[in-house]
Amino acid sequence: MTNHWIDIRNSDCILIMGSNPAENHPVAFKWVEAARERGATVIHVDPRFTRTSSKADIYAPLRPGTDIAFLGGMIRFILSENRCFRDYVAHYTNAACLVSEKFAFHDGLFSGFDPRARAYDRSFWAYETDAGGAVRKDPSLSHPRTVFQLLKTHFARYTPEKVSAVTGTPREDLLRVYECVSATGRPDRAGTILYAMGWTQHTVGVQNIRAMSIIQLLLGNMGMAGGGVNALRGESNVQGSTDHGLLYGDWPGYLPVPRATMATLSDYLKENTPSSSDPLSANWWQNRPKYVVSFLKALFGEAAIPENGFCYAWLPKLADHRTYTWLDLFDAMDRGELRGFFAWGQNPACSGADAGRTRAAMAKLDWMVSANLFETETAAFWKGPGMDPRTIRTEVFLLPCAASMEKEGSITNSGRWAQWRWKAQEPPGEARSDGDILTELFASVRALYKSEGGAFPEPITHLAWDYRTEGRFDAHKAARGINGRFTRDATIQGKAFQKGDPVPSFALLQEDGSTASGNWLYCQSYNADGNQMARRGREDPTGIGLYPQWAWSWPMNRRILYNRAAVDLQGRPWDPQRPVIRFAGASEGGRYVANQWEGDVPDGGWFPMQNPDGSARPDSRYPFIMRADGLGGVFGPGLLDGPFPEHYEPVEGPASANLMNAQQVNPLLRAYDFGGLRRPAADPRFPIVATTCRVAEHWQSGAMSRSMPWLLEAEPQMFVEMSRELARQKGIRNGDRVVVASARGSLEAVAMVTSRLRPFKVNGAEVHVVGLPWHYGWLWPHAGGDSANLLTPSAGDPNTRIPETKAFMVSLQRKDG
């Protein structure tokens, strides 16, 4: 989330699309209701009428996988009805930038497409520059090659009639939603978006979010209280574990994992440190070398010295031009390339797309370590349906873990608040905390390498591993290491520090090895003032719910990201009723003479862009500091599949043709061989659109919640929700047992026949949609049903490779019917 949970209260218009927070984030939904009590409009756009819809002012149905068409129509509406926040767009976004004449869009393809590689040459989308290399701009936004005009042209095709034919949303519903959302394109109005897996789990997942980001920039909603782009994350520490680099492409703090051809640290830094010729761009990632060197120092301590590139060469390098994502991983496992596997607090046998093939792949491993609170379908795959244990050679080590209240440490919520929690009891029996297990396991591996040698032992024998106190994992030691410390006496910005002192904040991290920090983003979380994450101050000095003394928020305890976009060029809040920050420095003779901000921690504490007399300040910086050009990205030439979003059909879809362009599916989508993927044309055997979903009483694959008696009693078994019309057509009654099948597998479920689902009219034809929760698995409860992911396809978004589990095709019939 760019903003945070309580901030939803400040919104005037809450668009909920691709998520169902009343069901899946129920307590946070009270902030939606608090906004509504203040007069906000709540809109839910979803294929299913859910608990969220029942609390919304407007519910608009949408066929799964057509969000870009819906949002593209909204962009067209905002531009054609002049609803955008012109000053914001002109000054804070890249809408005024001129794009090269090589940019074009025809037949569903942007220029630069290589059909053999199914990839774009993104140099075709470059900006036009002057002789000095600066990007040419037209602040009037009228030049035909400004981003603003190109956007207008691109989305001109997305008329309400066309969009309605694609999405199945009635035209009048579209216009009501467009009207309400675009009404926030004024300085004193703020609108927000709450999305989740309903947007990400598509072969156009990243572009779904891009489309909404464009809308939020056009309406001036980024940085504002009650605004932002807010991903509702689903696991208690999925934010923190992402921050700490547990994805293949990122080291902690979003530092890219090096590729093979980045042979030395200086090659790597050169490749990954952006530059800007614009003196008004902060280009914050120019500081990346400080964060990288501090990370390497945190890993390897005194072994990391300038002469050896701070041990850069010891860390693994990715092959160039390939990915190592979830789908790649299980594809490699299925091909027998993997020998060992850790499933640490995760249950891929139920949570991964094409779960049947995922389970079969596990039989090709030599060994698996599963660490969990409960036995899972992953740990027990060898005795699952269709498995013959006698033929499966995989050794499985199932390690009993401590639950959340049986250890001490911090977790980071969706609003980026890192909150400390304390230990309330010992783990049961011989169960141990993950920290205890990991510290001892690695010590055992290290002891083997020290005594016996082996392949490239240096990173193992030199890794800093002092994370225990009196024989147990010490979360405080690890938290201090993440924050970082000085590795020698140093004087920085006039302040003297001694070796071992905590680094106060990331502004003081250094590139020369004098600081170590496990994750620059968390530098400040545990400093000389103590454990900031354990704070419990309840003051709300701004009155907008920032609670700056409660726990700690990355970065720098900033509660709303890009908050300098919430003020005008002179530092005055666009919305004086809900100021996030305000410039309070003194002025003399029409010029600011002292630098002082009030409110949230400003996103960089520079002077405002202008003085009170309107003169520009060269010592200011644009508000979008993490972007090299400092500007909000209406144009997004960094993505692999296009600088603007474009509607493509899901890899499996009911529509025989894409009504928006000549491409049926995302030309860059990545389909993996495992599983029977049907694409791209509609397969008559599987005529019904399916989407996965959740219920309030279960959590993820159900590995925890299915073992909790109250929750299991409330939601005891797998079901499939369908419309009355579809049930009638199939001769199915509420409560019947039915078989749902896709090209990849089938499962049994109880039919739940409701009026909450309705058939869609798509391009004149009737299309049925069913909803399938994915919380179940064969292991427990007995006869409770199996995972919805037995049905889902293994095709992914080109940018992230997230599988398309929110839109796929199934058949449905009554069991024995």
Added chain:
Amino acid sequence: MDVTRRKFLQLSGTVAAGVTVGGRKALGLQPPESGPSAWPDRTGGTVPTRSICPFCAVGCGVICHTDPQTGRVVYTEGDPEHPINAGALCAKGAALDQLAANERRLTRVLYRAPCSDHWEIKDWDWALSTIARRIKKTRDDGFESVDPDGWTVNRCATIASVGSAALDNEECWIYQAMLRALGLVYIEHQARI
């Protein structure tokens, strides 16, 4: 002694009556006439510990109440001082004590041998030293120092890891440090799916 919630409720009265007391208390109503002597306050004499809910990423505050005699959590409730949830919890959060006391929790290391059809109980020393052996053998056999084009890559692409979104930040950090020191490149987790 492990006191499961069900056993605890049986000790303190019938299940239905116990729930009624909790519900009335949560609503701020008076307990039934039979009063506290029949159904003692579950949090009387317990030690409160502040925690954060382990399910979704809202980050609701929870108070865990520990019986000082047994050291076990006997009751959990929403933290009324927490600015996000102000004491409220959803169905999952409200059932959290069933995670703290649950008969289905794993309490011993389990091992499944090749081609076996059952789990065997093992001790930690055996398990961790055996896993360490497996890691070393797989890594040593498959370690790639240089790729086919001659670039130094120092990677172990024969071992993969998924998971960690339920771990604490501090555990996540040391986990990724361990995996990267071993040379893993297949490192993925919940955010990808």
